[in-house]
Amino acid sequence: MPPTILPPDKKPARACGLRRAIFWSLLAATFAVVIGLAIGLGVGLGVKHNNKDKKASLTAAKSSDYYIGGAIDPAYYSRDGAFNGSGLALASQSFGSGEYGELVLYFQHYSGSIRWQRLTPDNGWLGGTASEVVATDAKNSTPLSAVAYSLNGVSKWHLFYIDNSNRLREKINSNSTNIWIEGPLTGENHTVMDADQVGMQACWYGNDYGDADYKHSPLPNQGNSTANTTGSGTDVGMHLWYASDASTFQQLGWRNGDSNWTYQQGWQNKNGHAGLGCYSWGPGTTTYVMMVNSQNTVEVWWKDTNTNTSTSTGHPINQWTNSSVAINNVHPSTSLGYTNAFYAQGKDGWITGYNIDWASENTTINGSFPVNKPGILGTHLSVTTLPDQSGGDSLCVFYQTNGSDVTFATRDLVQGAWTAATLEVPNS
Numbered sequence: 001m002p003p004t005i006l007p008p009d010k011k012p013a014r015a016c017g018l019r020r021a022i023f024w025s026l027l028a029a030t031f032a033v034v035i036g037l038a039i040g041l042g043v044g045l046g047v048k049h050n051n052k053d054k055k056a057s058l059t060a061a062k063s064s065d066y067y068i069g070g071a072i073d074p075a076y077y078s079r080d081g082a083f084n085g086s087g088l089a090l091a092s093q094s095f096g097s098g099e100y101g102e103l104v105l106y107f108q109h110y111s112g113s114i115r116w117q118r119l120t121p122d123n124g125w126l127g128g129t130a131s132e133v134v135a136t137d138a139k140n141s142t143p144l145s146a147v148a149y150s151l152n153g154v155s156k157w158h159l160f161y162i163d164n165s166n167r168l169r170e171k172i173n174s175n176s177t178n179i180w181i182e183g184p185l186t187g188e189n190h191t192v193m194d195a196d197q198v199g200m201q202a203c204w205y206g207n208d209y210g211d212a213d214y215k216h217s218p219l220p221n222q223g224n225s226t227a228n229t230t231g232s233g234t235d236v237g238m239h240l241w242y243a244s245d246a247s248t249f250q251q252l253g254w255r256n257g258d259s260n261w262t263y264q265q266g267w268q269n270k271n272g273h274a275g276l277g278c279y280s281w282g283p284g285t286t287t288y289v290m291m292v293n294s295q296n297t298v299e300v301w302w303k304d305t306n307t308n309t310s311t312s313t314g315h316p317i318n319q320w321t322n323s324s325v326a327i328n329n330v331h332p333s334t335s336l337g338y339t340n341a342f343y344a345q346g347k348d349g350w351i352t353g354y355n356i357d358w359a360s361e362n363t364t365i366n367g368s369f370p371v372n373k374p375g376i377l378g379t380h381l382s383v384t385t386l387p388d389q390s391g392g393d394s395l396c397v398f399y400q401t402n403g404s405d406v407t408f409a410t411r412d413l414v415q416g417a418w419t420a421a422t423l424e425v426p427n428s
């Protein structure tokens with residue numbers, strides 16, 4: 001049956017669960033508060049463009065393939081709003097008593113600091129001011145990655161970024177402390193490729209982000225938002241991948257309870273400037289990772305950790321195996337993201353969502369769709385699925401369309417037109 005596409009004006013416009021009118025009035029309110037604050041404080045924060053001036057004379061030769069924003073031309077540094085080339089990461093935090101978590105967006109402010117805004121239970125985006133700063137030592141256009149989970153009655157969230165000496169950094173917070181502390185990764189001196197556009201992604205693995213009572217967005221092939229742990233492994237933890245040079249990713253692992261991260265393996269012939277995607281929180285024992293190879297083709301690799309079954313030629317156990325899925329000719333600095341749909345940016349700036357049928361060696365792409373309108377080339381993107389007011393779910397894609405913005409585009413989970421709005425990012 002072909003999907004019925006309702007004209008946009010026949011559906012109430014929603015933005016990540018928000019009715020438009022409510023949303024805009026909340027933005028206006030937030031904006032008013034911010035102006036008040038800015039006047040109160042009197043002074044703005046200095047703009048940080050570290051180490052880039054010496055490179056400015058080289059810009060004529062730079063294509064946007066591996067650069068973004070002010071690294072191409074200093075005129076492109078944002079003068080307000082978000083950093084041009086901001087990392088973007090989403091986390092559902094503060095899970096409590098079976099409720100949906102609050103959605104938190106991490107981004108880089110034009111001043112260079114890493115900040116957050118949250119979608120409150122009463123449906124407004126709040127924060128992003130100097131009071132919501134997580135880090136001030138991030139490199140320009142650092143990728144950001146956030147992982148949130150809930151175990152043994154405590155919700156925790158980890159934020160990963162790259163500092164201005166190209167070291168990996170981990171900050172951890174929880175709903176029992178509400179204080180950011182350095183995670184073990186910070187002290188481990190992992191050096192990331194020195195480049196403007198560089199891939200880094202952390203992924204939770206194990207079933208459903210922890211406790212089984214956590215309600216989440218619907219999993220692929222399961223029309224139910226309650227965790228189903230049947231047939232799943234019991235290990236929970238994180239994987240983290242980062243580019244150590246232009247063609248190599250390093251993979252680290254951390255298991256819940258570990259005091260440090262452990263080196264796992266290197267991945268060769270990959271595009272280290274591109275992002276990375278993963279799907280490792282569904283039912284079953286197979287984990288997936290998506291990377292862009294040196295020919296700018298997206299590859300989907302899978303690994304089944306179920307040691308109860310025996311290895312066969314088509315289905316090895318405990319070994320990363322390439323599927324036959326290929327998405328050719330993506331943008332060389334594309335960011336990748338997965339929640340219900342898999343997203344990648346093409347060379348024309350358009351972000352495409354792909355529906356994927358996950359089945360280890362039989363994984364296939366079943367249909368694709370364009371997202372809203374094109375982003376700046378090499379924009380970071382972060383995606384999620386949220387419940388909406390009509391009882392259904394909506395796809396949400398956060399990305400940048402002009403460089404000083406954070407745009408979020410949303411569409412019904414299975415069909416329909418996109419609507420979009422921009423987050424109000426305070427200037428001070």
Ligand SMILES: *[C@@H]1O[C@H](CO)[C@@H](O)[C@H](O)[C@H]1NC(C)=O
Pocket residue numbers: 064067068069070072075076077078084085376377402403404
């Ligand atoms: C951000 O940088 C891009 C190039 O990466 C440029 O096309 C765009 O105009 C810049 N945006 C602003 C607000 O300067």
Ligand SMILES: *[C@@H]1O[C@H](CO)[C@@H](O)[C@H](O)[C@H]1NC(C)=O
Pocket residue numbers: 094095096097098150153154155175176
């Ligand atoms: C933290 O989150 C957990 C998991 O949802 C919840 O059980 C607990 O009550 C929360 N703790 C606080 C102090 O809010």
Ligand SMILES: *[C@@H]1O[C@H](CO)[C@@H](O)[C@H](O)[C@H]1NC(C)=O
Pocket residue numbers: 189191
């Ligand atoms: C971290 O690594 C860099 C280069 O790999 C090295 O020069 C530096 O000494 C190391 N620092 C520590 C504290 O291990």
Ligand SMILES: *[C@@H]1O[C@H](CO)[C@@H](O)[C@H](O)[C@H]1NC(C)=O
Pocket residue numbers: 224225226227228
């Ligand atoms: C979802 O599945 C759980 C069992 O895993 C069941 O108890 C619950 O009623 C289901 N909810 C819906 C809405 O189908």
Ligand SMILES: *[C@@H]1O[C@H](CO)[C@@H](O)[C@H](O)[C@H]1NC(C)=O
Pocket residue numbers: 224228229230231283284
């Ligand atoms: C839970 O998942 C298993 C395997 O994926 C499936 O067989 C079972 O029907 C599911 N249970 C529920 C309540 O959805």
Ligand SMILES: *[C@@H]1O[C@H](CO)[C@@H](O)[C@H](O)[C@H]1NC(C)=O
Pocket residue numbers: 231232233285306308
């Ligand atoms: C593997 O077998 C053990 C022992 O029978 C069982 O406890 C475990 O749940 C099984 N794991 C999976 C993923 O089926």
Ligand SMILES: *[C@@H]1O[C@H](CO)[C@@H](O)[C@H](O)[C@H]1NC(C)=O
Pocket residue numbers: 258259260261262
């Ligand atoms: C890292 O953790 C592992 C497992 O928890 C442990 O065996 C190892 O000794 C630790 N390494 C360091 C340097 O602390």
Ligand SMILES: *[C@@H]1O[C@H](CO)[C@@H](O)[C@H](O)[C@H]1NC(C)=O
Pocket residue numbers: 293297299322323324325326
């Ligand atoms: C992985 O599979 C895809 C699809 O067949 C292919 O394009 C790509 O070259 C493969 N990569 C490797 C390293 O085998």
Ligand SMILES: *[C@@H]1O[C@H](CO)[C@@H](O)[C@H](O)[C@H]1NC(C)=O
Pocket residue numbers: 359360361362
């Ligand atoms: C993949 O397809 C083959 C052939 O149809 C089948 O034998 C195998 O069980 C499938 N594997 C998975 C994990 O679905």
Ligand SMILES: *[C@@H]1O[C@H](CO)[C@@H](O)[C@H](O)[C@H]1NC(C)=O
Pocket residue numbers: 357366367
């Ligand atoms: C592909 O997706 C359509 C819905 O968009 C679904 O009806 C169909 O069964 C899917 N095909 C496969 C092989 O999963």
Ligand SMILES: *[C@@H]1O[C@H](CO)[C@@H](O)[C@H](O)[C@H]1NC(C)=O
Pocket residue numbers: 402403404405422
């Ligand atoms: C970029 O978009 C934001 C949000 O829509 C807008 O406020 C700003 O004026 C735009 N900047 C440019 C240079 O177009």
